[in-house]
Amino acid sequence: MAAPQERLDRLFSRLGYGSRSELREWLRAGRVSVGSRPVGSPSLRVDPKLVQIDGQPLDHPEGLYLLYHKPRGKVCAHGEPRSVYGDFPAAWSVRRPAINTVGRLDADTSGVLLVTDDGGWLHRWTHPRRAVPRTYRVGLAEPITDGALAQLRSGKLLLAGETSPCLPADVEVLAPRHLRLTLREGRYHEVRRMLAALGNRVDTLHREAFGPFRVDDLPSGSWRLLDPHEASLP
Incomplete structure (x- = not known):
């Protein structure tokens, strides 16, 4: 299968290299090549992976x-x-x-x-349908109670202004004021709001993992x- 191609001027604009007029100046100066061949036309369709500026490949044309x-x-x-x-x-x-x-x-x-x-x-x-796990290390103002732990794990905790409860959280108690909390949704300020709804306050919050990433x-x-x-x- 042939590699996908893109107009040179659109490619340079998309990657933030400059305007079309700036590209034309680079072309006249012989700074742009495809493989080892200098390019003269900004409308030429090219494989982005083969384009070079001053002998150097483009900056991640496939995406970041x-x-x-x-x-x-x-x-x-x-x-x-x-x-x-x-x-x-x-x-x-x-x-x-x-x-x-x-x-x-x-x-x-x-x-x-x-x-x-x-x-x-x-x-x-x-x-939301992917339910990517997000794991947080949470520092609390007050010791966590058994009742609060049960609420976090229940799937019944309702946050202010919302009509559907939070999904059940996985909770590991690291110390009376420190938790490891895993959620499978990404609501606005969810960890802080969950603990506030239970009468506590989050003092420190660090996301340890997002899916497989740490x-x-x-x-x-x-x-x-x-x-x-x-x-x-x-």
Whole structure:
């Protein structure tokens, strides 16, 4: 099967390299090639994997699939001073589409985040029917009670303003004020709201795992590219 091809000017625009006029300047200067052959036409259809600029391949034309260890204090929004996107190359935020996190963690939550520019891949991970497990290490203001544990595990806990109860949570008590909590849905601020509904308060929150992904060996604020097998999930 032939490799999928794309117009050169659209490819450069999609990957955030610049405008069509800038591309024409690069073409006139002989900076763009396919294989070892210089390219002269911006409308040429090419295999993105074969295109080079100054002898170097394009920056992940097949898409970006990243594992990121979000630190506390960063927000999952573009254009904010404390944005998580500041930890990635600036060019990735001007790709079309730009990179986005797979779901969000609030500013006071650290841990596992996936990041991609592939909207279909993002949707597959976040669709409710997949029930992707999300595991959190939770620090509480008050010791957890047996009644609260039963409620978390029951599948009957109803959050304020909602009409359907939370799915049953898997709960491991690590210490009186520390839990490991696994959820299979991604409601807004769900962990914090669940504990608040039970009369407690979350003081610290770290997402240890999202599906098969963990950041145990990844320093806070750093990221790595997923390998082809990981990027083929789910």
